[in-house]
Amino acid sequence: MEHFQAILRLDTSNPPGNEGLVVDYLEAVLKKNGIETKRFANDPARPNLVARLRGTGKKRPLLVMGHTDVVKVDPGKWTHPPFSATRDGGYVYGRGTVDDKDNAVAGLMVMLQLKRLNVPLDRDVILLAEAGEEASTQFGIKFMVENHWPEIDAEYCFAEGGGVTRTGGQIRFATVQSSEKIPYGVTLTARGPSGHGSTPLRTNAVAHLAKAVARIAEWQPPMRLNDTTRAYFERLAAISSPADAARYRAVLTPQSAEAQEHFAVNEPRTNSMLRTSVSPNILAGGYQVNIIPSEATATLDVRALPDENIEQFIEEIRKIVADPAVDVARNDRNTRPGAPPSRIDSEAFFAVEQAVKARYGANVATLPAMSPGATDMAYLRAKGMQCYGVGPLTDSEDGPKGFGAHSDQERILESSLHTFVKFNWDIVVKVAGAR
Known part of the structure; x- marks a missing residue:
């Protein structure tokens, strides 16, 4: 002491x-x-x-x-x-x-x-x-x-x-x-013409960014187990209540959509163990209330499974965003190497x-x-x-x-x-x- x-x-x-x-x-x-x-x-x-x-x-x-x-x-x-x-x-x-x-x-x-x-x-x-x-x-x-x-x-x-x-x-x-999962940063950058706030524009960068962030937040990347997580759920099921045990065993099979949704809502840490996760954590855009900004950004915290191909995953993010006005770029500030x-x-x-x-x-x-x-x-x-x-x-x-x-x-x-x-x-x- x-x-x-x-x-x-x-x-x-x-x-x-x-x-x-x-x-x-x-x-x-x-x-x-x-x-x-x-x-x-x-x-x-x-x-x-x-x-x-x-x-x-x-x-x-x-x-x-x-x-x-x-x-x-x-x-x-x-x-x-x-x-x-x-x-x-x-x-x-x-x-x-x-x-x-x-x-x-x-x-x-x-x-x-x-x-x-x-x-x-x-x-x-x-x-x-x-x-x-x-x-x-x-x-x-x-x-x-x-x-x-x-x-x-x-x-x-x-x-x-x-x-x-x-x-x-x-x-x-x-x-x-x-x-452990591997941290990566991803930046979304929306761009459009600036203008006077009294005249709304369909090209508003903030609006495009907001839609992109909403799509990312609603996206549930596919589940994938490894030796560690499979053993974790098998052993946890053995010491849990019947209802919880059924959910933990459910993720050991491909037919587990209901259990996965339960975890996403009620056990977010468990849900994160099942997949590469994405959390939009920082938003920035605009500097004056009556000016439509020409650029707005969002920083995503990506926690990847150890064997994740991060470039392919970022390409999936681009498909989810599906907006040519929004650029998706990798931004690694404190990543770590992947390993079995x-x-x-x-x-x-x-x-x-x-x-x-x-x-x-x-x-x-x-x-x-x-x-x-x-x-x-x-x-x-x-x-x-x-x-x-x-x-x-x-x-x-x-x-x-x-x-x-x-x-x-x-x-x-x-x-x-x-x-x-x-x-x-x-x-x-x-x-x-x-x-």
Whole structure:
């Protein structure tokens, strides 16, 4: 808790990042305990920290990863100051409590305990405290993969992306991110002659853009499962109510239109796992009320399935728009590489399943999941590393209350943090410990 609060109190909002604040702290703690560390930086203020405990080399290394930057905050919407790490009512409040300084401190504690107990290892255990995960990977994982790959090369990786879901005080299941969608930006640009607002024009760029956005929003791209999502729905059906189970099983067959529509309306996250998704998120056009603008734009957030052919998908968007006055162009600001899902029959996945039962309950199911969002494991999977996203227990009610990752507030149960550290210990020792 001391280390967790210390790094939560360091403002590493991205932009600008300033991840060096957390790296300084972690490096000092690791060095004090005799653990080998190295810094790598594309920007001196935004370094990455690599710590390594050496094993016998019988097996390839294990990488444990957590990012040190956080998303920005609106302080006026926080009950407790966002960088105060306030403990109140069994919770710790602060930006980064569940994204992702929980993973960073869990990784730190595992390294310290492995060193203190002198645990025999068949694999090197590598801790990567990385910069820039929140929208600037050129300072973090992209930089490390392209310039310092030997320092982090491993057979397996554990990082953010999963979690344990509790609803109404009852643990429902654990998810392990074994795949993720790939973010792309697409810009719609409508053009037409400008003019006086007192004389409406059929060529009005704003009107053409509005129709194009409406068509995109109403479009449901085709559903497609992969190994991860198929296993997710099969296992989720086995632990769900009869009505929910029927819907989850329905998407395993082509005749699932009714179930898909139910998910689109009632479970949008589930719906997003089924397909490449498109969300129109930014509109811009006009600068004065009595002037018809000559140009208006919309930015679409596309989250593609890992094997999606993005150029063909953009061509489908053009067909949906079906308007020569509207240009459709790819606009990638923070995309990540596509890669096949990680295996769910590996020793690392089995270790996670065992730890879930040991720490959260013998009857708690582990579901492989494809994240609709993006993590830095995409860069590692693209290099062939088998990666698994894990996370602490959170209450499903917290998100709607505004306490989730990227929300106006953020918090974690103290008990959840401590259990998550023990869970990380279990999976690291199981995978890397000497037999």
